[in-house]
Amino acid sequence: MAAAPVWSVDPRTGKQREQVAVEATAQEVDQIVRAAHAARASLADRTVRAALLRTAADLLDESAEHVIEAADAETALGPGRLTGELARTTTQLRSFADIVDEGSYLDVIISHADATQTPPWPDLRRYKVPLGVVAVYAASNFPLAFSVPGGDTASALAAGCPVVVKAHPDHPATSELCVDALHRAAVRLELPAEVVQLVHGFDAGVELVRHPLVAAAGFTGSVRGGRALFDAAAARPQPIPFHGELGSLNPVVITEAAAVERAEQIGEGLAGSMTLGTGQFCTKPGFVLAPLGDAGDALVKSLTHAVSEVEAGVLLDHRMRQAYVDGVAARAELPDVEAPVTPGAGGEHTVGAGFLTVPAARLASSGEHDLLIEECFGPVTVVARYADEAEIGAVLSRLPGNLTATLQLSDAEAADPAGRGAALLAELTPLAGRVLVNGWPTGVAVAPAQQHGGPYPATTSTSTSVGGTAIERWLRPVAYQSTPEALLPPELRDDNPLGLPRKVTP
Amino acid sequence: MAAAPVWSVDPRTGKQREQVAVEATAQEVDQIVRAAHAARASLADRTVRAALLRTAADLLDESAEHVIEAADAETALGPGRLTGELARTTTQLRSFADIVDEGSYLDVIISHADATQTPPWPDLRRYKVPLGVVAVYAASNFPLAFSVPGGDTASALAAGCPVVVKAHPDHPATSELCVDALHRAAVRLELPAEVVQLVHGFDAGVELVRHPLVAAAGFTGSVRGGRALFDAAAARPQPIPFHGELGSLNPVVITEAAAVERAEQIGEGLAGSMTLGTGQFCTKPGFVLAPLGDAGDALVKSLTHAVSEVEAGVLLDHRMRQAYVDGVAARAELPDVEAPVTPGAGGEHTVGAGFLTVPAARLASSGEHDLLIEECFGPVTVVARYADEAEIGAVLSRLPGNLTATLQLSDAEAADPAGRGAALLAELTPLAGRVLVNGWPTGVAVAPAQQHGGPYPATTSTSTSVGGTAIERWLRPVAYQSTPEALLPPELRDDNPLGLPRKVTP
Numbered sequence A, B: 001m002a003a004a005p006v007w008s009v010d011p012r013t014g015k016q017r018e019q020v021a022v023e024a025t026a027q028e029v030d031q032i033v034r035a036a037h038a039a040r041a042s043l044a045d046r047t048v049r050a051a052l053l054r055t056a057a058d059l060l061d062e063s064a065e066h067v068i069e070a071a072d073a074e075t076a077l078g079p080g081r082l083t084g085e086l087a088r089t090t091t092q093l094r095s096f097a098d099i100v101d102e103g104s105y106l107d108v109i110i111s112h113a114d115a116t117q118t119p120p121w122p123d124l125r126r127y128k129v130p131l132g133v134v135a136v137y138a139a140s141n142f143p144l145a146f147s148v149p150g151g152d153t154a155s156a157l158a159a160g161c162p163v164v165v166k167a168h169p170d171h172p173a174t175s176e177l178c179v180d181a182l183h184r185a186a187v188r189l190e191l192p193a194e195v196v197q198l199v200h201g202f203d204a205g206v207e208l209v210r211h212p213l214v215a216a217a218g219f220t221g222s223v224r225g226g227r228a229l230f231d232a233a234a235a236r237p238q239p240i241p242f243h244g245e246l247g248s249l250n251p252v253v254i255t256e257a258a259a260v261e262r263a264e265q266i267g268e269g270l271a272g273s274m275t276l277g278t279g280q281f282c283t284k285p286g287f288v289l290a291p292l293g294d295a296g297d298a299l300v301k302s303l304t305h306a307v308s309e310v311e312a313g314v315l316l317d318h319r320m321r322q323a324y325v326d327g328v329a330a331r332a333e334l335p336d337v338e339a340p341v342t343p344g345a346g347g348e349h350t351v352g353a354g355f356l357t358v359p360a361a362r363l364a365s366s367g368e369h370d371l372l373i374e375e376c377f378g379p380v381t382v383v384a385r386y387a388d389e390a391e392i393g394a395v396l397s398r399l400p401g402n403l404t405a406t407l408q409l410s411d412a413e414a415a416d417p418a419g420r421g422a423a424l425l426a427e428l429t430p431l432a433g434r435v436l437v438n439g440w441p442t443g444v445a446v447a448p449a450q451q452h453g454g455p456y457p458a459t460t461s462t463s464t465s466v467g468g469t470a471i472e473r474w475l476r477p478v479a480y481q482s483t484p485e486a487l488l489p490p491e492l493r494d495d496n497p498l499g500l501p502r503k504v505t506p
Helices: A026-038 A045-060 A062-075 A081-100 A151-159 A172-188 A202-210 A223-235 A255-278 A296-310 A318-332 A369-372 A389-395 A409-415 A419-429 A468-474 B026-038 B046-062 B064-075 B079-102 B151-159 B172-188 B200-212 B223-235 B257-278 B294-308 B320-333 B366-374 B389-397 B411-415 B419-429 B468-474
Strands: A005-010 A014-023 A108-111 A126-132 A133-137 A163-166 A196-199 A214-220 A242-246 A249-252 A287-291 A340-343 A354-359 A379-387 A402-408 A430-439 A475-481 A502-505 B004-008 B015-022 B108-111 B124-130 B133-137 B163-166 B198-199 B213-219 B240-247 B250-254 B287-289 B338-341 B354-360 B380-386 B404-407 B434-438 B473-479 B502-505
Touching: A005 A133, A005 A172, A005 B434, A014 A214, A014 A430, A026 A133, A026 A163, A026 A196, A026 A202, A026 A249, A026 B124, A045 A062, A045 A151, A045 A172, A062 A081, A062 A133, A062 A172, A081 A151, A081 B124, A133 A151, A133 A202, A151 A163, A151 A196, A151 A214, A151 B108, A163 A202, A172 A196, A172 A389, A172 B026, A196 A202, A196 B240, A202 A214, A202 A223, A202 B223, A214 A223, A214 A468, A214 B473, A223 A242, A223 B223, A249 A255, A249 A389, A255 A296, A255 A379, A255 A402, A255 A409, A287 A296, A287 A389, A287 B133, A287 B151, A296 A354, A296 A379, A318 A354, A318 A369, A318 A379, A340 B287, A354 A369, A369 B079, A379 A389, A379 B200, A419 A430, A430 B151, A468 B198, B004 B064, B015 B172, B026 B133, B026 B163, B026 B198, B026 B200, B046 B064, B046 B079, B046 B151, B046 B172, B064 B172, B079 B151, B133 B151, B133 B200, B151 B163, B151 B213, B151 B240, B151 B468, B198 B200, B200 B213, B200 B223, B213 B223, B213 B366, B213 B468, B223 B240, B223 B354, B240 B294, B257 B287, B257 B294, B257 B366, B257 B380, B257 B404, B287 B294, B294 B354, B320 B354, B320 B366, B320 B380, B380 B389, B389 B419, B404 B419, B411 B419, B419 B434, B468 B473
Parallel strands: A108 A502, A133 A163, A133 A214, A163 A196, A214 A242, A249 A287, A249 A402, A287 A379, A354 A379, A402 A430, A430 B473, A475 B434, B108 B502, B133 B163, B133 B213, B163 B198, B213 B240, B250 B287, B250 B404, B287 B380, B354 B380, B404 B434
Antiparallel strands: A005 A014, A108 A126, A126 A475, A340 A354, B004 B015, B108 B124, B124 B473, B338 B354
16 A cells, blocks of 8 residues: 655645655554654753753754745745744743753652651652653644644653654644754754654554553644544553643633723724634634623624724635634524624635624523534634623533633722622633633743643643643652662752752651 | 442451441432532632641541541451551641641742743733542552541642542441541531542442542552543543552562572561551562572572461451452462462461462563463562573563562662662663662652652552642642732732742743
8 A cells, every 4th residue: 555645735725735745654653653762761861851952942943934934835824923933932942941951840859767757757759750752743723833843842852751743734844844953953962863753644643642652642633633532542551641732712701891991992802812813723712701781782893893804814724714614604503693793704715704692691501502612713703792690600600621711800890809800710710721811812921830721621631731830741750769879860869969959858 | 229238347257247328329429529519619728728637637536446446347457557557647637738738739830921031921820729529439458548538538638629538348337437537627617518528339439430520539449440430530521630549569679689688688578568468558569570599599488488477367358358369379370380388268267478489481471471460469479580680671571560669689789870770770660650779668658759659550640649749639720811919819919928939930
């Protein structure tokens, strides 16, 4: 059987650009994973890992022109956005290098022997070790920052884990360019190229999560694809951690007082956030609770005006475009749903932004309107108009888990620790991993305090895929008991030769 | 249909002692979980939770006589061991109270707004919040420390999660006494009793892990039972974290030099560890690699002598006794397996300790001898005699994951950072969560640096069930973005009113 070709496709025309690779067979996946496993020891040295991450960032910066050109040709995301995404990607690589250097991620705890404890303590010294080979499933919508050189790869390498990336079919050429940069970084540091490898093909992705030497997986994508891989990871003879980001509605609650105060501004802000990147962000605000009445009407009017001015855009691929066109049509057909700006097909290869409104009461109990609280990828949002605060609570209680939840409050509500704003914040917290007040959820800072991950289906675990703590996903603790100083890893020796932050008792 | 009775049984006679409860129906489990969910808010205050844990410890101490009497009557573990286990249990409760007070488990990270970053940072403040209702599956072999008032319950309450314990059928009366003490502690602190509840029955346990309001589970038990519950947790519409400790062989490697130096002492130590508590510890050394030749023979002789002197003991229940008798018989029948001290049935209700030997070469590749590298609960171990170091490596590479792995080294090996001891330590580390040198794995200190959890099937996750970091299992991170000071939880306010340890940048 001939190897299946992998084509780079231009979403602006739907035409094949070039064949860039072939899909990996099961046998090839096996060889690749074995090679990754064999390369583990080369990542044992923290200094080398930090240098690898920084060199990779430098080489990506040097290749910026080619990488951005390829990514734009395959994704239509535009050079502006992609320039920003590359900067974000190299920031991520460098910040994980800093995290490796700093060393507190090792979570060193030393409990010296203590006969006075119940039961007595022997000498115990604990830190974290890498899990092993990590499988990374690249995202469609971030060809760089959540793909080959993205946060999962950067954090896994930082942890000391070799990586096998399953390329997303929307940007195979970009993936090849990026893995080439990572390989050149490895070679410069005299590391085996097998510390990061790339496979193409749906079946190769399934083989990967089932391979006995794959120790953990990171995924960004759809609920359907992610759940299938999660299930495969859980069904293995030896289950492995599967950190998947599957889908998020990113609800926004706008209080009556906020609408009275800032109807126009909120409408414009919402339009900007929901149509940013043609609505293809996982943090797109896809569901909005806005009041009925005059203030809410003013808000809808402002939203209508702003969304009407958004130009038609190109989605990442034609399958996605069809899903958008079908998805918004199915939603618009539901009883009592209106479309102040009709979302749907734009030109032959584009889509138009729009939004739907519905009485919130329609969502207070289960029924056909539940489609409106399912994520719809693309530049559309659903505005549910509520009559009273009880309706807000009723609808919120029916929402699935989310990456983000946003609150739009009036100045007075934002300043009152015992008021309606505080109560709503407490109501939103169980729904999401990141909660915002008077902001918009698109834009995810690469900061130590970031949490990009929330209750299922937003994430299949309690982890984050952005920010420094993302490294925790690829580590497990090991304790050494009564182990002679001569045999302890340097991280755990009494003299702390690496100068690590440590907790020591007594 | 009449409710199924739950009997307390005396394992020393196999006779029913008394009916202590009835099994919970699916409807009752639903009511119980809903009540637990409704009690969440009562655990929001850290001070109250710390007081609850300390009061529970005090009340258990006050009830010590009754609790130990009931536990001994149901488990035959003996008042000495049970007195120690109760002390361990109250230590655990009190140490989690200290952890709640100290507050670093909240993992507060504050990233102040910073426009100079790429991309710019908004104000982000992250800490950890409780997951919700936790299901705890009690262990057979620790009626206190890994059961109703045990580590899972203590750490979940510390995290702020209400708990529903599924009692182990080997000690229902003890379970009732313990939950009564926990309820009295709740009442003293004016908390609803529903913060900790108890259910009996196999089916109730299955209902529990499937209940939509159960947010996480902790389990200590067998591979078969634990895997079934793990699979149920993963198959839910919304999967939940399942932290299960399923089984462990706890391999021991004895070098030739160690055997030359301390054959007698190692034989005695091994006998003591493998027969402690009638071999019913999850950390029992169940598989030993010892050298062929004179030094190894001397070690086997010492082990033979020491194990011969161990009196017959009572296992936790008659089903377990039968599994032991059948399990050791099936192992002893394998070709080339010898039994210097034959393990098996003792009296009508007891079992006799023993051990088996086998040439290590028999285990270097897969076959019928693989039964010898499966855990066998009870006072038996398998000593595999190796001819050379290559055989050690070949057998180690075939072992499943473990809670512990132990190395017995000579003085010279223990002092040489570049010698055989260091190489073996590196070989054992991937196999276990706790690695010991010249000690024995039974006895698990409740210390900050403890790691009681290892690669599957030792544990279904990368967590620990003993030691301070066990609290991490019941929490998830939440970040607040651009949230006004007035609305932030006190843990995240600029003035740090609770005086928590925090990481703040820039």
